[in-house]
């Protein structure tokens with residue numbers, strides 16, 4: 001599965017792999033929706049007595065990234081192997097286990113392999129799932145990343161594509177004309193002078209920049225991707241106001257600036273945080289029992305952002321030992337896969353019993 005390329009927006013091959021694997025195990029009801037999410041319903045109950053377990057299919061790596069599993073000192077290295085391939089593979093095994101071994105109970109479950117979790121996917125898969133099933137759910141678990149953390153709350157984000165355009169010209173003959181690259185550099189410098197307000201943790205990042213024509217051309221165009229993140233909704237709005245003010249200041253007759261909001265991940269809504277912490281403690285005990293190490297509680301931007309914003313209690317739990325998410329050096333410990341399966345079964349038992 002780790003060798004099947006799945007950049008955000010192009011998860012189809014991995015989705016097909018999951019469907020074929022599940023059907024080969026004799027699981028009859030395997031659905032998909034218009035987003036290419038793969039959905040396996042089990043024992044679905046009327047009303048809200050249902051949970052969802054999800055793992056995302058997409059990785060941050062492009063079609064061009066070479067995928068190969070290299071073994072180094074007992075580790076398996078491959079881009080995307082831990083975020084989120086290994087967790088998704090364990091979810092496949094959990095579905096097989098539940099269909100074969102678990103007796104029907106009072107809680108129903110949708111098992112899901114979803115799309116659009118990474119990069120500019122804007123949580124498209126999770127959004128679609130919550131639109132379809134959100135009002136039937138009392139709980140969501142996302143299996144993502146590593147066992148050293150359990151994410152009990154979400155971080156929201158706003159993302160923008162900013163394009164600066166100027167007249168440009170010849171670097172010698174037209175010297176003095178406005179340069180899109182220099183204007184963008186000044187803008188970024190100003191954005192990095194921002195001091196976030198509020199008590200939450202708020203960050204910003206100019207993540208990608210591109211532009212210019214040649215070394216002897218005054219650049220006519222420069223673009224960047226910029227994001228702000230925070231656990232507080234108001235802090236994100238403040239960041240946005242600062243950005244818009246900075247853009248306004250730099251716009252002149254010679255400097256055109258376009259700014260498009262290309263992503264918005266919501267912060268926490270009104271949600272039963274006591275229930276989240278109660279289940280997080282149980283899952284933490286379970287992980288400590290299996291791995292010998294107690295996970296820390298933290299906050300992150302994950303598929304859980306969408307249910308949490310809607311008020312559905314959710315947890316993001318990692319099932320494997322590994323590190324280096326979003327880097328070419330990403331690795332997992334293959335011995336942790338069987339432990340991860342044990343944890344997944346334990347989490348399944350915990351959340352389908354708990355009300």
Ligand SMILES: [Zn+2]
Pocket residue numbers: 056083084117144145
């Ligand atoms: Zn992930």
